[in-house]
Amino acid sequence: MTRYKAIISYDGTAFSGFQRQPHARTVQEEIEKTLLRLNSGKEVVIHGAGRTDAGVHAYGQVIHFDLPQERDVEKLRFGLDTQCPDDIDIVDIAIVSDDFHARYNKHSKTYEFLVDIGRPKNPMMRNYATHYPYPVDLSLMQEAILDLQGTHDFTGFTAAGTSVENKVRTISHASVERDEKTGFLVFTFSGNGFLYKQVRNMVGTLLKIGNGRMPVSQIKTVLESRNRDLAGPTAAGNGLYLKEITYDN
Amino acid sequence: MTRYKAIISYDGTAFSGFQRQPHARTVQEEIEKTLLRLNSGKEVVIHGAGRTDAGVHAYGQVIHFDLPQERDVEKLRFGLDTQCPDDIDIVDIAIVSDDFHARYNKHSKTYEFLVDIGRPKNPMMRNYATHYPYPVDLSLMQEAILDLQGTHDFTGFTAAGTSVENKVRTISHASVERDEKTGFLVFTFSGNGFLYKQVRNMVGTLLKIGNGRMPVSQIKTVLESRNRDLAGPTAAGNGLYLKEITYDN
Numbered sequence: 001m002t003r004y005k006a007i008i009s010y011d012g013t014a015f016s017g018f019q020r021q022p023h024a025r026t027v028q029e030e031i032e033k034t035l036l037r038l039n040s041g042k043e044v045v046i047h048g049a050g051r052t053d054a055g056v057h058a059y060g061q062v063i064h065f066d067l068p069q070e071r072d073v074e075k076l077r078f079g080l081d082t083q084c085p086d087d088i089d090i091v092d093i094a095i096v097s098d099d100f101h102a103r104y105n106k107h108s109k110t111y112e113f114l115v116d117i118g119r120p121k122n123p124m125m126r127n128y129a130t131h132y133p134y135p136v137d138l139s140l141m142q143e144a145i146l147d148l149q150g151t152h153d154f155t156g157f158t159a160a161g162t163s164v165e166n167k168v169r170t171i172s173h174a175s176v177e178r179d180e181k182t183g184f185l186v187f188t189f190s191g192n193g194f195l196y197k198q199v200r201n202m203v204g205t206l207l208k209i210g211n212g213r214m215p216v217s218q219i220k221t222v223l224e225s226r227n228r229d230l231a232g233p234t235a236a237g238n239g240l241y242l243k244e245i246t247y248d249n
Numbered sequence: 250m251t252r253y254k255a256i257i258s259y260d261g262t263a264f265s266g267f268q269r270q271p272h273a274r275t276v277q278e279e280i281e282k283t284l285l286r287l288n289s290g291k292e293v294v295i296h297g298a299g300r301t302d303a304g305v306h307a308y309g310q311v312i313h314f315d316l317p318q319e320r321d322v323e324k325l326r327f328g329l330d331t332q333c334p335d336d337i338d339i340v341d342i343a344i345v346s347d348d349f350h351a352r353y354n355k356h357s358k359t360y361e362f363l364v365d366i367g368r369p370k371n372p373m374m375r376n377y378a379t380h381y382p383y384p385v386d387l388s389l390m391q392e393a394i395l396d397l398q399g400t401h402d403f404t405g406f407t408a409a410g411t412s413v414e415n416k417v418r419t420i421s422h423a424s425v426e427r428d429e430k431t432g433f434l435v436f437t438f439s440g441n442g443f444l445y446k447q448v449r450n451m452v453g454t455l456l457k458i459g460n461g462r463m464p465v466s467q468i469k470t471v472l473e474s475r476n477r478d479l480a481g482p483t484a485a486g487n488g489l490y491l492k493e494i495t496y497d498n
Binding site for chain 1: 306330336339371372375377
């Protein structure tokens with residue numbers, strides 16, 4: 001048995017998210033179907049570092065899976081890449097030790113969130129950025145976003161009723177800039193783990209702060225109160241990208 | 250009767266081109282259907298500055314049409330924009346003189362062509378750039394593309410059997426750069442008119458030159474011989490953008 005780690009990218013538009021589920025097209029199912037063909041009809045299960053929701057994209061999702069033989073990794077990457085559907089690409093494959101686990105090995109994730117604040121929106125980007133056609137003050141968001149950095153209980157920024165018990169996470173980097181060329185807002189968050197819908201809820205809150213309908217102090221208020229009702233709305237998934245995953249050593 | 254000029258953008262992916270045709274979804278048909286609703290059920294015909302093929306995108310297509318009344322242009326733009334399908338956006342509307350014609354008034358067009366030379370390709374851009382996963386020497390293409398500038402008979406770069414008789418056109422600007430951020434090749438062409446498939450054939454030839462499978466002198470050879478067989482293959486439409494149209498006042 002040989003364990004493989006793969007970096008994959010996908011366009012989330014036509015997927016009901018990463019994780020396999022009945023009666024829905026998922027990234028996991030498409031890759032497993034392709035691996036089945038490459039593995040003489042024997043089932044292969046893949047494990048992703050993180051689940052992404054419907055419409056959410058990835059440049060650097062990481063998966064692992066086992067095959068009976070040791071294969072040439074570039075040939076395997078090429079075969080998997082060309083046989084997977086067009087909206088999934090296999091960026092890199094490496095052989096890893098048998099105890100590597102994409103999800104449980106310690107790692108840091110970076111998410112990016114694109115917001116098209118143009119009016120009218122760019123039709124080419126309608127599935128690749130969230131449209132927010134209201135005035136925003138970038139400096140207010142840049143001030144507020146700093147309060148997300150550090151170790152906090154993020155209960156107020158996750159969806160109600162999630163099963164995870166410990167909601168303390170560390171965000172090592174949080175920033176928002178305006179891309180000169182596209183005019184889009186680019187939010188970037190890095191950390192050791194994110195709760196369900198956390199990034200989208202943080203962005204929804206920051207946009208409301210930028211628009212002046214919530215004070216800059218609202219981030220602190222949500223963190224301290226742990227009250228989801230005090231945060232802004234969940235931003236749409238189409239602006240979200242799982243950008244990169246870095247494993248410790 | 251009032252004549253309106255509109256700048257529109259659209260994602261060409263799900264269209265069989267700009268021009269209305271039976272049993273196919275076209276940009277013209279979708280806008281005319283929307284204008285019909287905004288004009289109390291009376292038919293409105295739109296005229297585009299240029300036709301774009303299936304899969305070809307536009308940031309700055311120009312159309313004109315007539316309505317019985319003079320309307321507030323921003324209200325009209327907003328109504329048309331929100332009622333058109335998601336892959337069409339109405340960027341600007343202005344009232345123009347009754348003799349303005351989007352196609353026949355003298356104008357210059359700028360086209361852009363994006364080529365993803367990454368390996369593997371970016372799945373988010375699979376409908377918005379043409380993938381060319383072979384090595385290319387940018388400097389060879391930059392040298393060759395200069396031969397396209399100026400006034401030439403472009404017969405060798407158009408599709409065989411086009412009905413247009415005069416194939417002499419002037420290209421005022423032709424360049425190719427590598428976008429630092431995306432790594433994509435960006436071809437830009439401006440001129441007073443382009444023949445059917447001309448841009449895609451020029452790009453297909455330039456890529457072959459960049460890949461070393463045609464000499465830098467091939468552009469001159471195709472222009473002088475007017476022989477389509479000596480040009481490279483037609484590049485796919487998904488990388489092509491009608492970027493901007495400028496009318497001589």
